[in-house]
Amino acid sequence: MMIHVDIEKDFQSFKLMSKFVGDDDRIGILGASGCGKSMTLKAIAGIITPDKGRILVNDQVYFDSEKNINVPTQKRNIGYLFQNYALFPTMTVEKNIAAGLGGRKPEEIKERVAIMIKKFALKGLEKRYPKELSGGQQQRVALARIMAYEPEVLMLDEPFSALDSFLKDNLKMEMKHLLDEYEGGMIMVSHSRDEIYEFTNQLLLMDQGCMVELGKTRDLFAKPYRMETARLTGCKNISAITKLDENHVYAKEWGITLETVDKVHNDITHVGIRSHHINRSEKEQINSFLFEILEQSETPFEYKYIVKKSGSNHCHMWWQVPKNKENIVTRQQGGYLHIQPEDVMLLSSK
């Protein structure tokens, strides 16, 4: 799929300036809520109209303010999975699935609906109304309805946010299998890093209505370049730096000197360290510092600490460790924290 978006729209509260060129069949848009990611998706689908700009999908012009082109949603051939699924409440499952099949022969509609019912495991639910279905079933009906329509591009708008967390993992797996069979392009919007990482190959990061960075999903998570990218991909520790030499920086906010694997170019202004990449050690070694614990909390499978360099007034860092009996640390215990040089991410705020 080739997608070219360059649009502007002024909302009262913020300005959307989406600009990117995607060329993968599995594109993700990640950003905090209110960053304009859903609006971008809605503009591509034609649900909202940008003030100006251009939208091209697979060489078809959907929108071009200069040439006065605005293809109606009906003709864009886009399947849009809404956050709340938007199933028609007065139609049964069957009728919902058939909703996009108008203008076809009755036998053809019947056959297509039957195929979808089978494929999406909806047997026995044909006569039910959306209200009588579970969240997961509703999602399958919504997907079946979209797939029956055979869209060229599939758009998933926060597809799992309306589901209970204990159902989510199973449904994600199901969705993955269903998407594997789908040959068209897919764009997924989410605020969940996990979902984006699982489902997409190309990633667009958005912040306050603008694009931050575009790249391969895995690369952006492993080696973000922009500071916002690091933050959006979940990096909790970011500090401004002073460059010492090609492979050493001084992290001003934490008061520690760090060795890096990558060369520190002149455009680098910050470093980022993921809280999982911090390890404890008894002895001093490369990139280590004496620490003290300021706060601690625990989740079912993880300890979380807020730490700082011992005896200093520097800013704190987040440190997360998987739970096992040995690694619980209390405030009284001393020791060092260290970071592998390859885990120091060099970032630019420009």
Next chain:
Amino acid sequence: MLEILKELDYSPLLISLKTGIAATIVSFFVGIWLAGRVVRMSERKKAVADGILTLPMVLPPTVAGFFLLLLFSRRRTIGIFLFDTFDLKIVQTWLGCVIAATVIALPLMYRNARATFEQVDSNLIFAARTLGMSERKIFWKVILPTAAPGVASGTILTFARAIGEYGATSMLAGNIAGKTGTISQKIAMVIQDGNYQLAGIWVAIIIVISFGIVVSINLVTGRRMKNVTRW
């Protein structure tokens, strides 16, 4: 008492019911159509259009009667035109009853329909568009069924208002016994004669009808509408 009921001239009841049904049918379609149009208007246009359509509800019915007389009097252009071309008389006829009741009751239908159309989850409409459904199909297959509870209650109110219409009806259609004499006009007339017993009978009749219809429609729609989530 029974004897009075036996000897009663039931024409006001028939005229009121016929007027109510006719005015409700007209208001139902016109009201829904207007609501569908107004919902899609820009804010400014909407404000003006809504103001005009709501006026008959907030003004005294006699004001509506005044304008209707101005329009349909056989001494004026439209009245003359209707009579000459279609042989239609509005003033002092049953048709006048229907027109007066429709004008007064239509805002109830329109406003109820509009309010529920606006409450329809806009994602349903967007979803329908992405599925290639035409705007017309979306209106009839998605918006209207989803808004059915509001449309139904609008219909009930329209009917209740139409059978009770007095002010505009008395001005446009007059109170001709057996022709345009509705229940409400009958009540006013017999009270002027000091016949409180007869007035009371008609009052009882109209209460029973209105209450009965409202309750029965409530029950029917209440059961039908279970697929639309309400709080």
